[in-house]
Amino acid sequence: MAVEEPLNPVLLPRPRLLGLAVRAGVLALVAVLSLRLAPYQDVLGWLALMVLAGAPAVLMPQHRVIGPLSRMAEVAVTCLAAAAIAHAAYRSGATVGAAAVVLAYLWVPTVAATLARRRFEPPALLATAVVVLTAARLADPDLGPAGFTGSAVQWVGLSIAAAAVAGILQHSLLAQRDSPQPYAEATRLLTQLRSVARQLPGATLDPGGLAEHLLDEVRAVAPATRAAVLSTSGGGRLVVLAQMGADRVDWETGLDADSAIADAWASQQPQTANRSQARSAVPPGVEVSALIVPLVAGVRTIGLIALEADSPGAYPPALVAQAAQVAAPAALRLEAALLFDEVRSLATSEERQRLAREIHDGVAQELVMVGYGIDNALATLPDVDATTEELRVLRNEVTRVITELRLSLFELRSEVDRYGGLATAIADYARTVGQSAGLRVHLSLDESTARLPAATEAELLRIAQEAITNARKHAGAENLWVTCTIDPPFAEIEVSDDGHGMVDRPKEGRYGLAIMAERAERIRGRLEIRPRVPSGTTVAVVLGSAPRRGSV
Structure with a gap:
């Protein structure tokens, strides 16, 4: 029955x-x-x-x-x-x-x-x-x-x-x-996303690349001296995904400011203005026309296109309508790229945290127990025994490995704080590594209030961490110089040491350089490795064009 x-x-x-x-x-x-x-x-x-x-x-x-x-x-x-x-x-x-x-x-x-x-x-x-x-x-x-x-x-x-x-x-x-519906739905969507991502060309899910292409399309319809694509980030501010023009612009990124940018975001309608939408000062006597076109996907505003021309009345209603028509289909593409970037960042962060937990609860704890065992053995042996000296050497090596593991755990768990900033995260890591390795750390930090996209900040942090780690492990240096200049969409991070240079660097150090190059390429940055005079090595990653503060 x-x-x-x-x-x-x-x-x-x-x-x-x-x-x-x-x-x-x-x-x-x-x-x-x-x-x-x-x-x-x-x-x-x-x-x-x-x-x-x-x-x-x-x-x-x-x-x-x-x-x-x-x-x-x-x-x-x-x-x-x-x-x-x-x-x-x-x-x-x-x-x-x-x-x-x-x-x-x-x-x-x-x-x-x-x-x-x-x-x-x-x-x-x-x-x-x-x-x-x-x-x-x-x-x-x-x-x-x-x-x-x-x-x-x-x-x-x-x-x-x-x-x-x-x-x-x-x-x-x-x-x-x-059937756990949320997980089943998430599996279905992620499977579709994976299939689509494999079919699309490599750059089509890159928010920065899409933003640059969108600027080209819109500027073909509405000529501009300066232009940028802005999107949301943590802390209720906008980030610059792409920017074009002869000079940089320190765009207004606050959504609570009295600006056409904030009005366009709230109203989801194109806005024009006869003043610049930048926080930097406009040279006296220059008449500016500004056009802000919102990028709306469904019912959500996911970004803005900011255009400025150094001439009055540059954006009549007919031209505004043409620019909005060009921008409309790009909103969905940009939203897909931003979502893909966010999912990838979340998955990477979760995996790093998981690895950190496993190392801490597994190998690290076992090595600590090995160290305790050696200490107990040393306590029972006479100081003149030859075995005692060998155990001391072994104990020092275990201590060194435990220190390396702790630094690796710190690196895995390090993240760019939502309200802190990239320069702060890099400085914290450099101080911790310098203190553990006996390096004298020299910091030069210059970070604007605007933020880079979260995925870009994460990649830049990992590049800086790898450069600092290589200097600690392989350079034999006494001093470490870390310079951060962050002025979105521009960023430059430079790590220098006074060690023995690249000639005697081991293979594992060069593998780290290859990883840094891959990360820089992923965010469309440039990795530069050059000798430092009189000794040592400089590793720099540059994102965007050089900043020119105070100019428009």
């Missing part, structure tokens, strides 16, 4: 208490209404039989034999009670509704069987009800005038409907439980 599945604990927490509460409530309602239609001794006697018939189903709802038999008895007793009370009510002069009052209980065992996931029991219970009610009607001629047949048909139909609704809800909730 096949074993029926137990009640679903998610749908029916504490099924005994729930079954008891439902039965008690419906029986109380039936009792109150029936006592108005028939003698109380007849009503109470049949209600007591209904309680006895349903008690096993309440006490052992999951039992594969007692539960179904008890519910079958409930249905049969309910139908007989309806017939008997209808007969008594007819004899006492009440001919309307007597049967309907008792048959209101009929749906209780039927729905209970449905929720117990008994596939064939609800139809069997309803069939039993039809048989018993039909037999009672044929055996008692008084039930015809009492309106018993019509009431029986109505309540059997309502019981069928209640069982069907319960089955639908049961199936829906079980589907949600058995």
